[in-house]
Amino acid sequence: MFKVLALYQFRSVKNPNQVVAMIKSAAPSDVCGTLIVAHEGINGTIAGSEASMNVMLDVLNTLGFDQMEYKFSHAIEKPFLRFKVLEKKEIVTIGCDANPCSVVGTYVAPKDWNDLITQPDVLVIDTRNDYEYALGTFSGAVNPNTECFRDFPKYVASIDRKQFKRVAMFCTGGIRCEKASSYMLSEGFEExxxxxxxxxxxxxxxDRSHSLWEGACFVFDRRVALGHQLEITGHKLCFACRHVLSPKDRLVDYQEGVHCRYCINNLTALRRARCIERQKQTEIAQSQDKQHIGA
Known part of the structure; x- marks a missing residue:
């Protein structure tokens, strides 16, 4: 069993490269996942033993990330292949002026969320990408039809400000909607x-009985999607086309590691052969209790 730690914090960082080096040197050997450090803060998801995750929290707190938004979940299998700590320009890329280190919108606790998003004058926006929205979202939420977070400012420009005075946003762990709130405030939105x-x-x-969430929540690791109480839903990614597949999807035209119902008629002979060979090598590695590097 692996403990999974998702975290982020917007905070001014003077020397991201130094922070990256310090995290790498202090991380226990069993840690996997990715952390991104930038002048605006830190973001990422990592996994390992419970003891290792506690060590990582202590390390990050010592480095000044003592107000992190973080949450724990679990994975039966190792959710990431390796451990990476990267320096980038942004910890979540919107590609325009937005400064969450100085101003963000109003935080809403999960227990108060239902009351807010059921108000008729509130525009509820899913700030995630279209494939994430398709898998699950909140009842009544708007799909901005973005392929990546960089597309979000274009959607904001299309909003009818006369119709909606209040805006409520959400994302997987809170980082994208927090940065989006900073951007929207800079664009003149007031609430x-x-x-x-x-x-x-x-x-x-x-509680599931009071939830307004519909479907599953996509996560960027080998668990693919989570449901209420953060249960693993059984979704998989097709290796060939990266389409998210439910257990029901895999009942038709599905071959593990090779194709799914969405790409079976579009694969070239070369692509199919490569997928078959990769899957063969993966199964050999599994039979030897090893992790295939491309799995």
Whole structure:
């Protein structure tokens, strides 16, 4: 069993490269996942033993990330192949002026979220990408039809400000909607709210019987998707086309590691052969209790 730690904090960082080096040197050997450090803060998801995750929290607190938004979940299998700590320009890329270190919208606790998003004058925006929205979202939420977070400012420009005076936003763990709130405030929106801790915190804390969440929540690791109480839903990614597949999807035209119902008629002979060979090598590695590097 692996303990999974998702975290972020917007905070001014003078020397991101030094922070990266210090994290790498202090991390226990069993830690996997990715952390991104930038002048605006830190973001990432890592996993390992419970003891290692506690060590990582202590390390990051010592480095000044003592107000992190973080949450724990679990994975039966190792959710990431390796451990990476990267320096980038942004910890979540929106590609325009937004400064969450100085101003963000109003945080809304999961227990108060339902009351806010059911108000008729509130525009509820899912700040995630279109494939994430397709897998699950909150009842009544708007899909901005973005392929990546950089597309979000274009959607904001299309909002009818006369119709909606209040805006409520959410994302997987809270980082994208927090940065989006900073951007929208800079664009002149006055009442901007965002779900503290994101969808994952809501699914963890709000009882299923009172939940307004519909479907599953996509996560960027080998678990693929989580449901209420952060249970693993059984979704998989097709290796060939990266389409998210439910257990029902895999009943038709699905071959593990090779194709799914969405790409079976579009694969070239060369691509199919490569997928078959990769899957063969993966199964050999598994039979030897090893991790295939491309799995």
């Amino acid at each position: 901007v709210y965002h779900l503290k801790g994101g969808i994952l915190k809501y699914l963890e804390e709000v």
